[in-house]
Amino acid sequence: MQSKIVSTFYDGQWEPDTVFVTKVNETYLRVTAESAIRQELYDYFAFYVPGYQHMPKFKARAWDGKLRLYNAHTGEMFHGLLPYLQRFAEERDYEFIDECSEPQEPMSIAEGEQFFDQLNIPEQFVQRDFQIKTFVHCVQERRATIVSPTASGKSLIIYLLTQWYREQPILIVVPTIALVHQMRTDFLDYGCDPDDIAIITGGMDKETTRHITISTWQSIYKQPAKYFAKWQVAIGDECHLFKAKCLQSVLTKMTNARYRFGFTGTLDGTQTHRLILEGLFGQAKQFVSTRELIDQEVLSDFEIKCLVLQYTKEERAAVCKKLDYQNELDFIVTHKQRNIFLRNLALSLKGNTLMLCQFVEKHGKILYEMISEKAKDDHKVFFVHGGTEVQLREKIRAIVEKEKHATIIASFKIFSTGTNIRNLHNVVFCSPSKSRVRVLQSIGRVLRRTGTKIMATLYDVADDLHTKSKINLTLQHFAQRIEIYNEEGFPYKIYNIKMGA
Secondary structure: OHHHHHHOEEOOEEOOOEEEEEEOOOOEEEEEOOHHHHHHHHHHOEEEOOOHHHOHHHHOOOOOOEEEOEOOOOOEEEHHHHHHHHHHHHHOOOEEEEOOOOOOOOOOHHHHHHHHHHOOOOOOOOOOHHHHHHHHHHHHHOEEEEEOOOOOOHHHHHHHHHHHOOOOOEEEEEOOHHHHHHHHHHHHHHOOOHHHEEEEOOOOOOOOOOOEEEEEHHHHOOOOHHHHOOOOEEEEEOHHHHHOHHHHHHHHHOOOOOEEEEEEOOOOOOHHHHHHHHHHOOOEEOOOOHHHHHHOOOEOEEEEEEEEEEOOHHHHHHHHHHOOHHHHHHHHHOOHHHHHHHHHHHHHOOOOEEEEEOOHHHHHHHHHHHHHHHOOOOOEEEEEOOOOOHHHHHHHHHHHHHOOOEEEEEEHHHHOOOOOOOOOOEEEEOOOOOOHHHHHHHHHOOOEOOOOOOEEEEEEEEEEOOOOOOOOHHHHHHHHHHHHHHHHOOOEEEEEEEOOO
């Protein structure tokens, strides 16, 4: 290797058509090449940020709307982008000299199964082939972004990794306090020693000496780089959120974390998002889909009822004249007849229902009051939002697990991601959304199977305010959700409902 490297270097300059890659640390690699190739890399790893056209910096012409993953001045880029860098060189027939890659760790599926058995995990946690394949893949590659649907046993796979790397200090980063406690509880259920786990949330001591540390990102992201130096293993749960700069800062500071694993139920479908996650954690891989889990009866059978509300000609004209998204949203969530429809829907549904709203005060709170006023004594109604204390959220979650007829009105932000309620039968989208992550994560809330629940239903409430010449924006978002359902293989039926009927 050394003689080959020397042969490419002449009089302080790299020979043309050569890309030489060295490791800076466990977060970054460095690319050395002639200036023309560096400029190519700068352009090759530049991507438009979704929605850039609406951002103030772009409107002020202070930014071109692109995120650049290669720093042409330092030559640095995220370590996990090494495969894309190699593809770049191969496409151009450049010589590629790689001092970063390592051979795979040797592990077979049989060895993975044997390791699972050695842990003596309680029998109710069935060993599934896709879990073992995921675990083995992570061990082999040392870095991975794992796309694993809700109820596919993500926490069990993460637990297997914590036990495999028992000699290494491990940091697990999650988005909410509720998920800190939920992850710890899951680990204890699998048989983990309580003394092995430390948790960090707001106001708690940040220093730990235990094998496993589970923390919210909000609690630690402002810590200096030296704080993160001790951790050798980095695990991000709900890692699709790591596109945020404050979350990226945690992973970029973990320069000694050789083993990196990100877990998410879904990616948002944009190239920029995927490459950031793969740069921080490793190549994305999925071993099972939601549709496959339903077919295997791991998840509940599932149907979608799309309830398209039809408005009067006068209302359509009033909304489409403005064609302003915020005004359209305000019209929808404050529409008296629409909210009465949602109230009646909640009261008519059998089983436990989660109603998801975008706005807390002007929609969620109003629906909570309307439903509570008409609910019978045996119908419990709860309202959960950002201001609800974690202990109360957990109490509500525990109550609903035992109820046969309860309704939770919650904000998308709080309940669409991560929160585990097995005993849910229905989810209602009370507010429009086009976010792939939000839609699929919200669906995941209702898919967990129990001994008595084998069918789950999503009620997707959409609003048809189109005129002959214009289609309203939230109806366009509904069309995008239909595309997601088709891609995922979810069955759906569309029902047109005249308002006031």
